[in-house]
Amino acid sequence: MAVLEILEVPHPGLRAVAKPVATVDDSVRTIVSDMFDTMYDARGIGLAATQVAIEQRIVVIDLQETEGEGEDAKPVRKPLVFINPELLSVSDELSVYAEGCLSIPEQYADVERPARCRAAWLDEQGVRQEGDMDGLMATALQHEIDHLNGVLFIDHISKLKRDMLMKKLTKMRKAG
Numbered sequence: 001m002a003v004l005e006i007l008e009v010p011h012p013g014l015r016a017v018a019k020p021v022a023t024v025d026d027s028v029r030t031i032v033s034d035m036f037d038t039m040y041d042a043r044g045i046g047l048a049a050t051q052v053a054i055e056q057r058i059v060v061i062d063l064q065e066t067e068g069e070g071e072d073a074k075p076v077r078k079p080l081v082f083i084n085p086e087l088l089s090v091s092d093e094l095s096v097y098a099e100g101c102l103s104i105p106e107q108y109a110d111v112e113r114p115a116r117c118r119a120a121w122l123d124e125q126g127v128r129q130e131g132d133m134d135g136l137m138a139t140a141l142q143h144e145i146d147h148l149n150g151v152l153f154i155d156h157i158s159k160l161k162r163d164m165l166m167k168k169l170t171k172m173r174k175a176g
């Protein structure tokens, strides 16, 4: 169990472009394991290696959707690993989600992205996978691939909204 420190804006490390993983070996699997520890600890639904100062193209996602209704509803863990993820195609249709980011704590903004995408990646065994995503999964994977390219969700909103959000973050930090 290793919970890593998550970089927060305006840390310049968040702007680094991560390098592809050459071989999926035990050192990569250790990073993946530490990233899950960190993501679950922070109660996020995804994490890119960039956010923990590791400049490699590694993403973990767990949407932690609930199963069951009312009293019985409990989150079900479905940990997913994406190494060297690539978007093969995206839909013309867009969708809007109120996005948050562990590197921009407690701030949310509507972000418009392609509603669906087809992606390729390597799994934890280094085997190439391909799949179609929609809904929150499509949004989350695009958000994480952005991180690997040094892009944050605030780069997708207007300067006015971004400035307001950063002001709120500064205020929140001052208040502790």
Ligand code: GNR
Residues within 6 Å of the ligand: 043, 044, 045, 046, 047, 048, 051, 097, 098, 099, 100, 101, 102, 103, 139, 140, 143, 144, 147
């Ligand atoms: O926990 C997270 N929630 C979230 C909500 C909407 C769209 C994207 C995300 S990802 C975010 C965790 C994070 O910062 N990943 O990089």
Ligand code: NI
Residues within 6 Å of the ligand: 100, 101, 102, 103, 143, 147
């Ligand atoms: Ni993020």
